[in-house]
Amino acid sequence: MALRPGHLGIDFDNTIVCYDGVFHRVALEQGLIPPGVERNKVAVRDWLRRVGKEDAWTQMQGYVYGARMGDAEMYPGVREFLAAARNAGLPMSIVSHKTRHPFLGERYDLHAAATAWVDEFLRDDAGPFVAADRIYFETTKDAKWSRIAATGATHFIDDLPEILLADAFPAGVQRILFDPDAHHGSIGADVRSLQSWSELQIWFDAC
Numbered sequence: 206m207a208l209r210p211g212h213l214g215i216d217f218d219n220t221i222v223c224y225d226g227v228f229h230r231v232a233l234e235q236g237l238i239p240p241g242v243e244r245n246k247v248a249v250r251d252w253l254r255r256v257g258k259e260d261a262w263t264q265m266q267g268y269v270y271g272a273r274m275g276d277a278e279m280y281p282g283v284r285e286f287l288a289a290a291r292n293a294g295l296p297m298s299i300v301s302h303k304t305r306h307p308f309l310g311e312r313y314d315l316h317a318a319a320t321a322w323v324d325e326f327l328r329d330d331a332g333p334f335v336a337a338d339r340i341y342f343e344t345t346k347d348a349k350w351s352r353i354a355a356t357g358a359t360h361f362i363d364d365l366p367e368i369l370l371a372d373a374f375p376a377g378v379q380r381i382l383f384d385p386d387a388h389h390g391s392i393g394a395d396v397r398s399l400q401s402w403s404e405l406q407i408w409f410d411a412c
Contacts (some may be wrong), residue, residue, distance in 0.1 A: 207373040213290065214358035215335075216368070217301035217342070218270075220383045221283055221327075227269055227276040237261055247386075253314060260309060267315070268309020280385065284403030287327065287334035289406070298339040298356040299323070302349040302368070311356075350374055351410065362405070366392045376392045381405070 215221060228246040232238040232253070239405055242252050253262040258409045269277070290297055305320060306312045327334045339356070341364040346368065353361055354375035362381040363369050366389055382389060383405075384399040391398060399405050 208321075211359040212296040212298065212357050212363040214298050214300050214353050214356055214378070216361075216363040216365075216383075217299050218303065220362055220366040221279055221299070222277050222322070223280045223385075224269060224277050226278060227273055228265070230276070231265060231269055231273060235261075235265070245386075246389075263308055264310040267310045267313060270303075270315045271307065271311070271313025271318050272323050274315075275325070277322065280402055282406065284329070286402045286406050288329055288331075289323070291334050292331075296339075296357075297335050298341065298358060299335055300341045300345050300349055300352045300356065300358075300361075301343065303342045313407055346371070349374060353378065366396075369396055 218224070225244055228249045229238075229242070229244040232242070232249045233240065238249060238252050242248055242403065243281055253259065253265075277336055287297070295361045301319070305316055307315065318338070323335075323340060324333075341352050341356075343352055349368070350371065350373040358375070358378055360379040360381060361369070361375075362383050364383045366380065366382060368374065369382060370392060374380065380393075380396045382392060382396050383400075384398050384401050387400060389398065397408070399408065
C-alpha cells in the first residue's frame with residue numbers, strides 16, 4: 206500500500222458496514238415486506254415508503270443499529286484493506302455521523318452498539334485495525350466535518366455525496382465516494398468514485 210504521506214479517514218455506516226442482509230432479514234421477520242423484495246437496504250426502505258410505512262422504516266433503523274448491530278456484515282475487502290493499511294503503518298481514523306439514540310422506538314445506545322461491533326470485527330490476531338482513540342461517532346454532520354479536519358486526514362472515504370460535497374467539508378482533503386451499487390455516478394472532477402474495497406486497494410497501491 207502506497208498512500209504516503211497521509212492519513213486515511215473512513216466513514217462507518219454503509220462504507221465499512223453493509224446492512225443489506227440484516228435489514229432484509231429483519232423486515233421479513235417483522236412481516237413488513239414480501240419475500241420478493243431485493244436483499245438490499247435501499248430496496249427495503251423504498252418498499253416501506255411506497256406502501257406508507259415510513260415510521261416502520263425509521264423504527265427498524267433504530268432496532269437494526271441497536272439490538273441487531275451484531276448481525277451486520279462488513280463489505281467484501283474491508284478486512285484485507287484495513288489489515289494491509291495497518292501493517293503498512295498508514296494512520297487511519299473512523300469518523301461517523303450517528304445519533305446516540307433512535308428517533309423512534311426503544312432508546313438503544315447506538316454508539317455503544319457500533320463500538321461493540323468495531324471491537325468484535327475490526328481486528329485480527331495482531332490486534333485492532335484502527336486504534337480505539339481514532340474512532341469517533343459524532344452526533345451532527347457539523348461535528349463530523351470538524352472531526353475529519355481535526356484528525357489531519359488527507360483522504361476521506363464516504364458513501365454520501367452530501368458529506369463530501371458540502372461547503373463545510375475540510376479543504377485540501379481528497380474526497381473518495383464509496384458507491385458499491387453505482388447509485389451516484391460521477392459527482393465531481395475532484396471526487397474519486399470507487400465501487401469496492403478491492404478497487405480502493407488497487408488505486409492506493411498505484412499511488
